[in-house]
Amino acid sequence: MAKLFPSICLLILAISQSLIQGVISSATFTFLNKCEQTVWPGILSNAGIAPLQPTGFALQKGESKVLHAPASWGGRFWGRTHCSDDSEGKFTCGTGDCGSGKLECAGAGATPPATLAEFTLDGDGGMDFFDVSLVDGYNLPMLVAPSGGSGHNCTYTGCMVDLNGACPSALKVMNADGDGVACKSACKAFGDQEYCCSGAYGTPDTCKPSSYSQMFKTACPRAYSYAYDDRTSTFTCTGADYKVTFCPPSTTSKKSTEEQQTPATPQFNTGMVYEGADEMENSAPRPYTYIPAVIMVVVMVVAFL
Ligand SMILES: *[C@@H]1O[C@H](CO)[C@@H](O)[C@H](O)[C@H]1NC(C)=O
Secondary structure (H helix, E strand, O other): OOOHHHHHHHHHHHHHHHHHHHHOOOOEEEEEEOOOOOEEEEEEEOOOOOOOOOOEOOEOOOOEEEEEOOOOOEEEEEEEEEEEEOOOOOEEEEEOOOOOOOOOOOOOOOOOOOOEEEEEOOOHHHOEEEEEEOOOOEOOOEEEEEEOOEOOOOOOEEEOOOOOOOOOOOOEEEOOOOOEEEEOOHHHHHOOHHHHOOHHHOOOOOOOOOHHHHHHHHHOOOOEOOOOOHHHHOEEEEOOEEEEEEOOOOOOOOOHHHHOOOOOOOOOOOOOOOHHHHHHHOOOOOHHHHHHHHHHHHHHHHHHO
16 A cells, blocks of 8 residues: 555646646736827637637736636737727727727737737747747837746847838838838738749748848848748746736937938847836746745645544
C-alpha cells in the first residue's frame, strides 16, 4: 500500500496541473486606450479554437479592459476608429471596420488598412508567439508588452509612431476633412505580386522588402512590414500576460497641415523608451504559476499522514 502513495501523488499532481493549465493558466490581455479618441477594438480568433469573447467593444479614451484568453488561444486584435451608427442603424467604422454592422465582429476580420496584433498562445515548445503587423497596412499606433513571462526575446513590440500624417500620398486614406486616418500597404494600394508576395514572388527568397515596406520598417523596426519579415518581427514568451495599448505614450502625432513638410520616410527615434513597455517588463509573474506546487505539497502531506 505504501508503495502506491508516490504514484498516486504523481497522478493527482498531473491531473491537477492539467486542469489548472486548461482553466486558469492561460494569458490575460489588458487593453488600454491612450488615444485622444474612443477606439473600438476588434477581435478575430483563429478557426477551430474556443473564441475570445467579446469580439468587439468600445474603449473610451483612458479606459482599460481585461480579457482572459482560453487555453492555446490564437488570433488577432486591432483598433477600429471613427465608428458610429449609420442612417440605417448599422454600426460602421472609418478604419478597421469588420463589416458586421454591429459592435461585435462575430467572426469577421478587419478591413485593411489596419494595424494588427497577432498572437498564438502556447504554440511550439509551449511558447506564445506574437507580433504587430503592418502587412495589411496601418491605422493606429499599437504597443504589445508582455509581463511576467520568460524567454530570450520576451519583450515589447509594436508600431509606436503615428504614420497617418507621414504616409505617402499614394497609400494615404483620408477622411472627409482630408486628414490621414490610415495608411495602405503597397500590396493593397497597387496589387502587384511583388508587393503582395504572391505568384512568382510567393517565397521568402523571391519576395524582398520594397521602398514602401522599408518606409514602415524604418518607422516601426519591430513590426512586420511585409509578409516575410518574420526574423525581426516575431516575439516569443512563456507564461506571460499581455498589455495591448492603442496610441502608447511615445506616439508622435502630426497634424495634417504639417504633413506637407514631413518627409515621406518618418524618422524613428531608436533611443526611445516606452513607458508602458518598461512598466510591464518589470512586473511579477502570474500568481497561478505557483498553484501546482502548492497542491503538490498538500497532496504529499495528506499521503504521509
Ligand atoms: C524570437 O525568437 C524566435 C524563436 O526563437 C525567432 O524565430 C525570432 O526570430 C526571434 N525574434 C526576434 C525579433 O529576434
